[in-house]
Amino acid sequence: MGRSPCCEKSHTNKGAWTKEEDERLINYIRTHGEGCWRSLPKAAGLLRCGKSCRLRWINYLRPDLKRGNFTEEEDDIIIKLHGLLGNKWSLIAGRLPGRTDNEIKNYWNTHIKRKLISRGIDPQTHRLLNGATTTTTTNHDITTTSTTTNICLDYSSTSPPLNDKTNLMIMSQALDTKFKLIPSIIETTIEDNNTKCSSVTTEETLIVPSQPQNKPSINLELSIGLPSHDDDQPIHKRNINVFATTSTSSSSHDSAESRKFSCDFLKVETPSCNATTASASNIVAQGVCSCWQLGFNGTNQLCNSCQGSKRLYRYWLQ
């Protein structure tokens, strides 16, 4: 036998909430706090399902909600995150303080979709409607085989709180394969002279389940750091750091070939040298980035988790 039902469905109100119901809900949560939605309706004297109370509170009554029109900056963030995450409204909402998933979903369907279409962009694929490829297409060298690969990085919650789990999905259209990822949480501690930042990131192992002939398989491990603390920048322009190690089925060691991944939201470049010998100077010389940055400290070093033997990549937000 399971638990007893949360409410008598036949004795609950439906439809728009009245002012009195709102006040009852607000007063109850102010006194007793959020949670325990199951017992809330009865305790608060509401003839509503607990689920309905939760939705009403989260989407409309919470005091920290930002009402009003979306700004251009918020529009841009939503578009970029949608390109990266798809219809993961709750994750997108997590990046926009004061906005709810429902609000963003509605805004997307009523405004942004049309905006993108008017610009000639498919709102689902974020590609040009006439079929031309967008900036998401980059050259991607894998061992001796040169292929063109569209890579989409899906990091679902690299934003605070620090213990959020990060999921990563990589799709390679050129390889005609959807990679399967096995997440495992790793913890990294990053220190510099003044601060100590402890963060939980996710390390992913990429498995190519079925490889087309003549296509190399890729084994890729990735870990994503939290956005950097450059708070003066809009959130979508803050640096995040992703560390990746790769090897291919046709090479047992990670050679020094140049690789470049990019997509609309995350721009990724890697040094043309092995990480074990990487230095700030040769990266600056390439104009790739101003420093070989690990975590938040901006110094040249290798990732603790890779034991100094893996290639490190730096990813940053455009």
Add this chain to the structure above:
DNA sequence: AAGGGGTACAACCGCCGTCTG
């Protein structure tokens, strides 16, 4: 002023993973 079509958005529905008895 009336009504028809389009738009915006609050609320519901149904699914799925997790939790609890």
Add this chain to the structure above:
DNA sequence: ACAGACGGCGGTTGTACCCCT
């Protein structure tokens, strides 16, 4: 271990509002 409720999520719907004719 298992049945069934909970919590959370994305998709869909209902309706109030707006604008145009």
